Amino acid sequence: MKKVVLIRSNPVSPDPPVEKAANTLIKSGYKVTVIGWDRDRDYYSENSTLELADGCADIVRFGIKASFGAGFRGNLKPLLTFQKRLKEWLGKNSENYDIIHAFDFDTAAVASFAAKKYKKKFIYHILDFYADSHNLGKLRPLIKKFDFSIINNADVTIICTEKRKKQIRGSKPKKLVAIHNTPDCKVSENAPRVLSEKSCPDKIKIVYVGVLVETHMIEDIIEFVGKNPDKYEFHIGGFGMLESYIAQKAEEYPNVFFYGKLPYENTLSLENDCDLMVALYDPVVRNHRYCAPNKFYEAIMLGKPIIMANNTGFDDIIRENNIGITVDFSKQGLESGISALAERRNEWAEMAERENALYNKQFSWRIMAQRIKRLYKDLDR
Structure with a gap:
């Protein structure tokens, strides 16, 4: 052996x-x-x-x-x-x-x-x-x-x-x-339910689970969601420099939820129960132009529309296959992108079908x- x-x-x-x-x-x-x-x-x-x-x-x-x-x-x-x-x-x-x-x-x-x-x-x-x-x-x-x-x-x-x-x-x-x-697994029927019981079924749920650092626009999403409590929720998991900040904001805003570090099965369970996924990286950083975020692969496997910054990772694949939206890496670009994707809610099911086909064929x-x-x-x- x-x-x-x-x-x-x-x-x-x-x-x-x-x-x-x-x-x-x-x-x-x-x-x-x-x-x-x-x-x-x-x-x-x-x-x-x-x-x-x-x-x-x-x-x-x-x-x-x-x-x-x-x-x-x-x-x-x-x-x-x-x-x-x-x-x-x-x-x-x-x-x-x-x-x-x-x-x-x-x-x-x-x-x-x-x-x-x-x-x-x-x-x-x-x-x-x-x-x-x-x-x-x-x-x-x-x-x-x-x-x-x-x-x-x-x-x-x-x-x-x-x-x-x-x-x-x-x-x-x-x-x-x-x-x-x-990902190498689907969300099983027996997977633990991670989504907070305080989550509102009618609100659009944005989710990010990963390393919690300043270059992923987490603070900007919290600010945007905090200003729109009747329409959006932001569900966050992971670890990193922003943990204390995020925990504080989760106490401050009733529509921001922080789950801390999650096992991978729980990560997929939470993402599956949410609506939109984000993979936002600053294109000024050389490595981000070539990045392959876990969130992209998880999104296409789960059939969740994804938001990604222009000139990073798979932005071209998102546009070519119409499976989400790409935005400028700025507060204005982020807010416009979330709002635009929310307005296309009636297209999410078709996006999910294209994502699953893409996942099975290439990824x-x-x-x-x-x-x-x-x-x-x-x-x-």
Whole structure:
């Protein structure tokens, strides 16, 4: 039995890309270990079990306190500590894995070194291209060059959309595969009901569950919904820098609901009970022009109209397929977009049909799982 270690710089509680890859590999007969970074508490390491749909993976978490959204400089010291512990673990356990599958640059640098030293296969999975997703200042050219060297040395490089080929132009991957971060499950009939009992059936429910940072227009949506209490509700889940602010606003406004951190099944349940989904990213940030938001994939799977900023991610797909609306990344653009999509309520059912067809034809996890199985099979040759 081949043994794989998946590495991510968050606690994987949850982390859909890691969990879906792990489940697919377990189902294919691999022994899987996951390594994550718990940023909430300080401890050396904890071992536990990650329960998945088709089996279990061992998970090792390193506890090093840090802040989500604090940026490269704000988290540099904790990051270096995480990488040191990761390096030690990969060395001490080099007989317990055959393949290293590292997610993003902050794990890949150490993983690439270990793969070469211990003669292991190495997969570099790029969810966010580091040089374009962090404020690196004068260090950007150096980090980008280093990142390209990791890509060039990896046995396989995974990008999350075909668009990202442009983003890594200049690198020379040995093998390049696009794996979209699309959901691998439907909302089951037995899924827990998450939607607040205080929610009003007649109001339009906007939902966002994810990392709670300032660049996603969460504050602007709260302000807009707060000014229109008779028509809209905003349902928010997740974690990040804005947690305290959102909790305060949920106390202040009766039509703003905050659920905190949610398991993925509960995330899908909440989104399924709402009407409109948002995936708003500032196009000034280079990485956002190529972003592949979970919210997009969840929306097309669930059949929910989606609001996305112009010049980001899948804005062209939304317009071409008429499955939502794209807006300028501004308060005025946001408010106009929500109002316009609300006025098209009689079209939502048709949008849902187009979204489901698009999901099944191009983006279903069934398609992505086959790509993962194929690339792993090719590694064994």
